[in-house]
Amino acid sequence: MVIVYIDQADHQIKKSSLEAMSYGAALAKQLGCEVAALVLGTVQDNLADLGKNGAQKVYHLKNESLNTLDVKVHSSLIATAAKNVNANVVVFAHNINGKAIAPAVSVKLEAGIVTGASSLPNTENGFVVTKTVFSGKAFASIQIETPNKVIAINQNSFGIVNYDHNAIVEELNIPIPASSIKITKVEKVEGEIPLTEASLVVSGGRGLKGPEHWGILLDLAKSLGAATACSRPVSDSDWRPHHEHVGQTGIQIAPNLYIAIGISGAIQHLAGVNRSKTIVVINKDPEAPFFKAADYGVVGDAFEVVPTLTKAILKMKSTA
Amino acid sequence: MKILVCISKTPDTTAKIAFTEGNTKFDENGVQWIINPYDEWYALVRAIELKEKDPSTIIHLVTVGTADAEPIIRKALALGGDEAIRINSNSNDSFFVAKQLATVAKEGNYDLIFTGKETIDYNSASIGSMLSALLDMPFVSLANKFDCDGNTATVRREIEGGEETCEVNLPVVISCQKGMAEQRIPNMRGIMAARTKPLKVLEPFEASATTSIKKFDTPPAKSGVKLIDPANMDELVRLLKEEAKVI
Numbered sequence: 001m002v003i004v005y006i007d008q009a010d011h012q013i014k015k016s017s018l019e020a021m022s023y024g025a026a027l028a029k030q031l032g033c034e035v036a037a038l039v040l041g042t043v044q045d046n047l048a049d050l051g052k053n054g055a056q057k058v059y060h061l062k063n064e065s066l067n068t069l070d071v072k073v074h075s076s077l078i079a080t081a082a083k084n085v086n087a088n089v090v091v092f093a094h095n096i097n098g099k100a101i102a103p104a105v106s107v108k109l110e111a112g113i114v115t116g117a118s119s120l121p122n123t124e125n126g127f128v129v130t131k132t133v134f135s136g137k138a139f140a141s142i143q144i145e146t147p148n149k150v151i152a153i154n155q156n157s158f159g160i161v162n163y164d165h166n167a168i169v170e171e172l173n174i175p176i177p178a179s180s181i182k183i184t185k186v187e188k189v190e191g192e193i194p195l196t197e198a199s200l201v202v203s204g205g206r207g208l209k210g211p212e213h214w215g216i217l218l219d220l221a222k223s224l225g226a227a228t229a230c231s232r233p234v235s236d237s238d239w240r241p242h243h244e245h246v247g248q249t250g251i252q253i254a255p256n257l258y259i260a261i262g263i264s265g266a267i268q269h270l271a272g273v274n275r276s277k278t279i280v281v282i283n284k285d286p287e288a289p290f291f292k293a294a295d296y297g298v299v300g301d302a303f304e305v306v307p308t309l310t311k312a313i314l315k316m317k318s319t320a
Numbered sequence: 321m322k323i324l325v326c327i328s329k330t331p332d333t334t335a336k337i338a339f340t341e342g343n344t345k346f347d348e349n350g351v352q353w354i355i356n357p358y359d360e361w362y363a364l365v366r367a368i369e370l371k372e373k374d375p376s377t378i379i380h381l382v383t384v385g386t387a388d389a390e391p392i393i394r395k396a397l398a399l400g401g402d403e404a405i406r407i408n409s410n411s412n413d414s415f416f417v418a419k420q421l422a423t424v425a426k427e428g429n430y431d432l433i434f435t436g437k438e439t440i441d442y443n444s445a446s447i448g449s450m451l452s453a454l455l456d457m458p459f460v461s462l463a464n465k466f467d468c469d470g471n472t473a474t475v476r477r478e479i480e481g482g483e484e485t486c487e488v489n490l491p492v493v494i495s496c497q498k499g500m501a502e503q504r505i506p507n508m509r510g511i512m513a514a515r516t517k518p519l520k521v522l523e524p525f526e527a528s529a530t531t532s533i534k535k536f537d538t539p540p541a542k543s544g545v546k547l548i549d550p551a552n553m554d555e556l557v558r559l560l561k562e563e564a565k566v567i
C-alpha cells in the first residue's frame with residue numbers, strides 16, 4: 001500500500017499535500033496497490049474529500065497537540081502508522097514540514113528515500129525516481145534499493161488530479177509520545193501568499209534601485225494575485241524581507257509563472273527559479289543573462305514597462 | 321558545551337557541470353570545491369559565535385568525503401573550530417552518510433549538532449533529520465536564530481507562512497539557514513592555526529547504501545526567448561493567457 005502524509009497549516013490541508021495525494025494515487029495505480037492518506041492533528045477540511053484527490057482511505061490521528069511540528073513525535077507516529085497498515089511506500093510533499101519529517105521516517109522504516117522528486121518513478125526495472133540536481137543543470141535518476149520506500153515530491157511538479165469518489169475515514173489509535181519542543185512564539189506574515197505555495201510570483205532585483213520603488217511591483221503582483229519574491233542583494237540590503245529571497249541560498253520555487261523585474265539572472269538566482277513553468281524577464285539590458293532562461297522577454301525600463309503591464313492585466317481581467 | 325558541525329563540500333556554483341562513464345558519474349575533473357554555503361556561513365559561524373561567548377565551548381567538525389575534501393575541512397578549521405574528523409568515503413547515499421555522522425556523534429557525546437539546511441548540489445535536505453532519528457534526539461529544521469542558556473536552547477525556525485520560536489532541551493540536532501549568523505572570511509591567523517589543528521581520518525563504518533544514482537540527464541535547452549515590444553503589454557498578457565495558459 002502507498003500512504004501519503006497530509007500536511008496542514010492553520011487547520012487547513014496544504015495545496016502541496018493535495019499534489020502529493022494525487023501523486024500517491026497515480027503511483028498506487030502504477031503499482032497495482034491501494035492508496036491511503038494519513039492526517040495528523042485537527043483540520044477544518046472534510047477528510048472524506050481527500051477521495052477527490054485519489055485517497056481510498058484516510059487514516060486520522062486526531063489530536064490538537066499534533067498541529068505543531070515535533071519531528072521526533074511526527075516521524076515516530078507516521079512510521080508506526082505505516083507499519084500498522086502495511087504501507088511500503090510513504091509519500092510526502094517536499095515542503096517545509098515534509099523536508100523535516102520524511103528523512104527521519106525513512107530511517108525508522110529502513111527505507112531508501114528520494115527527496116525533491118520531480119515525477120512518478122520508473123518501476124519497469126526496479127524503482128527509479130528522478131529529481132533535479134546541480135541547481136537545475138541536470139536530472140539524476142536514483143534507484144531506491146530497499147523494500148520500503150519514501151518519496152518527497154517537489155511542489156508544483158505534479159498537478160492535482162480530480163476523482164469522483166469519497167474516501168473512508170478511519171480514526172487511528174496510536175499513543176502519542178510527549179513533545180520535547182515547546183513553542184513560545186509564532187509570527188505569521190499576514191495576508192501574503194506563501195511563496196512556496198504560490199502559482200504566480202513577481203520578483204524584483206537591484207534594477208529597481210531601492211525599496212521606495214517596490215510599489216510598481218506590488219501593484220503588478222496584486223493585479224495577478226501573485227506572491228512576491230526578490231534577489232539576494234535585495235534582501236541583504238533589507239529592501240525586502242528575508243523570506244522573499246529566492247535562489248540557491250534562498251528559497252527554491254517552481255511556480256507556473258515567474259516574472260523577474262530588474263534581475264540580471266545570475267546562476268545562483270536561476271538555481272531557485274529555473275523550474276518555473278513560464279518565465280517572463282523584464283530588463284533594460286538586452287544582454288542580461290536571464291533572457292537565456294526566459295520564455296518571454298521585454299527589453300525596457302522597468303519603471304515604464306511594469307505599470308503598463310499592470311494596466312494591461314487589469315484591462316484583461318475587467319473584460320474577461 | 322560540545323558542538324559538532326557537519327561540513328560538506330559542493331562544486332562552486334559557477335562550475336561547469338558534466339558527467340562521465342556514460343552519464344552515470346559526475347565529472348569531478350577540474351571542479352573547484354567550496355564548503356556548502358549553509359554549513360559555512362550559518363552552521364559553522366554560529367558555532368564559532370557561541371564559542372566566542374563561552375570560551376569553554378568545544379567545536380568539532382566532521383565531513384564524510386575522500387581526500388579531495390581535505391582543503392575544505394582545513395578551510396573550515398581556519399574559520400574556527402578545534403578539531404576535525406574526516407570519514408574517508410565518497411558515498412552519495414544520504415542514509416550511509418548519516419550513519420557515518422551518527423557514529424561519530426555518538427562517540428563524541430555532543431550537546432549540539434549543527435548541519436546546513438541542505439547541500440546546494442543534491443538538495444536532499446535529509447541529513448539533519450536522519451541524524452536526529454539515528455541518535456533519538458529532537459530536531460529543529462530551518463533554524464534562522466539560535467541561542468542557548470544552560471541546557472535549554474531557544475530556536476527560531478521557518479514555518480509555512482512565517483516563523484516560530486521554540487524551546488528545546490539539549491542534546492538537539494539543528495539544521496541552519498540564513499539569519500543564524502553573518503558570513504565571515506578566514507583571516508591569516510586562523511589559516512596558520514588551522515595547519516596545526518588535529519584532523520583525524522577514519523575509515524567508514526559498516527552501513528549499507530539504500531539508494532544509488534543510475535544516470536544523469538541534462539534538461540533540454542529552452543527553445544529561446546520570445547521578445548515583446550515594451551509598448552505592447554497587451555500582447556504579453558494575451559500570450560500568457562492564450563499560449564502559456566498561466567494566467
Ligand SMILES: Cc1cc2nc3c(=O)[nH]c(=O)nc-3n(C[C@H](O)[C@H](O)[C@H](O)COP(=O)(O)OP(=O)(O)OC[C@H]3O[C@@H](n4cnc5c(N)ncnc54)[C@H](O)[C@@H]3O)c2cc1C
Nearest residue numbers: 205206207231232247248249262263264266268284285302
Ligand atoms: C555562493 C553564492 C550564492 C548566491 N545565492 C544567491 C541566491 O540565492 N539568490 C540570488 O538572487 N543571488 C544569489 N547570489 C548572488 C548572485 O550571484 C547575484 O549577485 C545576484 O543574484 C544579483 O542580483 P540582481 O540581479 O538583483 O542584481 P544585479 O546583478 O545588479 O542586476 C540588476 C539588473 O537590473 C537591470 N536593470 C537596472 N535598471 C533597470 C531598469 N530601470 N529597468 C529594468 N532593468 C534594470 C540590470 O540590467 C541588471 O541586469 C549568490 C552568490 C554567491 C556567490
Ligand SMILES: Nc1ncnc2c1ncn2[C@@H]1O[C@H](COP(=O)(O)O)[C@@H](O)[C@H]1O
Nearest residue numbers: 326328384435436438439444445446447
Ligand atoms: N558528506 C557529508 N559530510 C558531512 N556532513 C554532510 C555531508 N553531506 C551532508 N552533510 C550535512 O548535512 C546537511 C544537509 O545535507 P543534505 O541532506 O545532503 O542536503 C549539509 O548542509 C551538511 O551540514
